[in-house]
Amino acid sequence: MVVIPCYNELNLIDSLKSLFNCASTKENIEVITVINSSDNEDVKIINRNKNALDSALDWVGNHQRKNIHFSFIEATNLPKKEAGVGFARKIGMDESYNQFLEIGRKDGVIVCFDADATCSKNYLVEIENHFKKHTKTTGCSIYFEHPIEGNEYPQAIYEGIIQYELHLRYYKEALAFVGLPYAFHTVGSSMAVRASVYQKQGGMNKRKAGEDFYFLQKVIPLGNFSEINLTTVFPSPRISERVPFGTGRAMQQWINNKQKELLTYNFTSFLDLKVFFDKSEQFFTEDDVELPESIQLFLHEINFNENLIKIRANSTNKNHFKSLLFKWFNAFKTLKYLHFSRADFYENESILIASNKLATKIGVAPKNEAKSMLIAFRNIQQSRKMSHE
The missing domain is CATH 3.90.550.10 (Spore Coat Polysaccharide Biosynthesis Protein SpsA; Chain A)
Structure with missing residues (x-):
């Protein structure tokens, strides 16, 4: 259908x-x-x-x-x-x-x-x-x-x-x-x-x-x-x-705005987020995990510690804990964090600048224009014949 x-x-x-x-x-x-x-x-x-x-x-x-x-x-x-x-x-x-x-x-x-x-x-x-x-x-x-x-x-x-x-x-x-x-x-x-x-x-x-x-x-x-x-x-x-x-x-x-440049989420917000995700398993047994300030304040705002207790109580091992943690800290909360980070820490930046920063981290050559970068990102995705199953 x-x-x-x-x-x-x-x-x-x-x-x-x-x-x-x-x-x-x-x-x-x-x-x-x-x-x-x-x-x-x-x-x-x-x-x-x-x-x-x-x-x-x-x-x-x-x-x-x-x-x-x-x-x-x-x-x-x-x-x-x-x-x-x-x-x-x-x-x-x-x-x-x-x-x-x-x-x-x-x-x-x-x-x-x-x-x-x-x-x-x-x-x-x-x-x-x-x-x-x-x-x-x-x-x-x-x-x-x-x-x-x-x-x-x-x-x-x-x-x-x-x-x-x-x-x-x-x-x-x-x-x-x-x-x-x-x-x-x-x-x-x-x-x-x-x-x-x-x-x-x-x-x-x-x-x-x-x-x-x-x-x-x-x-x-x-x-x-x-x-x-x-x-x-x-x-x-x-x-x-x-x-x-x-x-x-x-x-x-x-x-309407006669724009020449589109702004997007600052790449530094994602770098801070990566620190949290990379260290997420530590929260299975630890309370005091060193994190970037933007993450610390956001977790406080969304009552992370209270929810952490519940997630731990329902977890059977580290892998299960991480799975439950990501069901709680899902795509909605990720987007909410990016808005929080934008308002209080990292202003939006040019999409070309941001995507070039990401490109260097994932092994893609920097580009001087948005069209070339878009084609590079398209190629990355289309090269994945099948994923996530």
């Missing part, structure tokens, strides 16, 4: 074409597009949604082939407070789970895609093969690349998306460098989960933005989360005001 939330889209058919043109899979693929709007939607958006649906239905009528079927859900008049990409994904993913349940396929795979994204021709086949080969995997993130050159968008958009994607890859690689077990991309158009896991973790949330991050933080800690790096999703770099944060909003701010 592939789920596509669709709101105020002009190019839905491009997304559907991309899936239709994929190499044939052995199993049947159902593509569910959720055309969604709120109960007080602007009439222009309602009309655009209707046009998108009508055009898609016409296109589907002329494009039929074995093993792939397209269906549509009209989710109109959603409560304004809840309407958004999270709710739309949830509607489609819930429907996918119910369809799998009807045919007794709780191990079926629910894939998230976007109405302005496209993909490589081996996209569906690689997802099918991945979940068949790695039977224990609960879910996965899928390799992605934003377009970084061409004539479809203004040059300023390409310049902005290069730095924004570099920020995403810097953040992910920095988390891996410091030793966080949850170092995965959480991009809504580039993820998949088993139906049984989806149901057990309470399904998708209704967040207007960040729904992908919050959902995957319920899945990743289960273990056996993985990556597919043998195919590619191509998300759109277009500007958008539909969500309070994320790619579209970042591009909107980049253009």
Whole structure:
């Protein structure tokens, strides 16, 4: 099942074409597009949604082939407070789970895609093969690349998306460098989960933005989360005001503010974090472990000592202790620490400067421009054929 939330889209058919043109899979693929709007939607958006649906239905009528079927859900008049990409994904993913349940396929795979994204021709086949080969995997993130050159968008958009994607890859690689077990991309158009896991973790949330991050933080800690790096999703770099944060909003701010340089978390914050993670096992038996000041103050703020007592009490050995510690000090707390550190210790710095600092630590040659660094970071990730299982 592939789920596509669709709101105020002009190019839905491009997304559907991309899936239709994929190499044939052995199993049947159902593509569910959720055309969604709120109960007080602007009439222009309602009309655009209707046009998108009508055009898609016409296109589907002329494009039929074995093993792939397209269906549509009209989710109109959603409560304004809840309407958004999270709710739309949830509607489609819930429907996918119910369809799998009807045919007794709780191990079926629910894939998230976007109405302005496209993909490589081996996209569906690689997802099918991945979940068949790695039977224990609960879910996965899928390799992605934003377009970084061409004539479809203004040059300023390409310049902005290069730095924004570099920020995403810097953040992910920095988390891996410091030793966080949850170092995965959480991009809504580039993820998949088993139906049984989806149901057990309470399904998708209704967040207007960040729904992908919050959902995957319920899945990743289960273990056996993985990556597919043998195919590619191509998300759109277009500007958008539909969500309070994320790619579209970042591009909107980049253009509005006429930015030339994107700022990101200071690499020193990650170095301090690495000291804590490297010494984490010591807390199994020791109370007084020497740590950087930023870590000490943050741990005090989040009541570390009280929680440490509980974690120790439930631990059977050092490895078990470390596992429980990271379930407590998870991706949420890591992000919270980075915000704390930014406010009180280390100001944001240029993404090129920060990524160069990380690069020297992981054996990547320094670069003079963001585009070259982005390509280097892409190569690092894509070279991992399969990981974290």
